[in-house]
Amino acid sequence: MFLAKIKVTLKPTVNDPQGQTVLGALKTLGFATAQKVRVGKYIEVYLDESDRRKAEEQVKAMSDKLLANPVIESFSFDLEEGAAKTKR
Numbered sequence: 123m124f125l126a127k128i129k130v131t132l133k134p135t136v137n138d139p140q141g142q143t144v145l146g147a148l149k150t151l152g153f154a155t156a157q158k159v160r161v162g163k164y165i166e167v168y169l170d171e172s173d174r175r176k177a178e179e180q181v182k183a184m185s186d187k188l189l190a191n192p193v194i195e196s197f198s199f200d201l202e203e204g205a206a207k208t209k210r
Contacts, residue, residue: 123168123169123170123171123203123204124168124169124171124174124177124201124202124203125166125167125168125169125201125202126165126166126167126168126169126177126181126199126200126201126202127164127165127166127199127200127201127202128164128165128166128167128181128184128185128189128197128198128199129162129163129164129197129198129199130162130163130164130165130185130189130190130195130196130197131160131162131195131196131197132160132161132162132194132195132196133194133195133196136194136195138159138160138161140161141158141159141160141161142159144159144161145157145158145159162195163189165189167181167184169181174201174203177201178201181199181201185197185199
């Protein structure tokens with residue numbers, strides 16, 4: 123079992139209106155030191171796979187095909203082995 127922790131972010135050249143809105147709100151709340159905000163996504167995927175290489179290939183394929191838009195987003199991920207799904 124693996125836990126993939128996937129981070130999806132806009133490419134640096136892509137405008138981030140959501141980040142600009144958050145920055146404005148932070149400044150309104152008194153956080154004057156905030157200078158730039160970029161908003162992204164964090165996704166966890168549990169994989170019932172025993173081979174690390176296969177798990178990495180699956181995460182890359184999932185991210186390329188669905189989780190990230192390759193035109194405007196980049197992704198990175200960490201893979202934790204032995205991760206068990208826990209109930210919250």
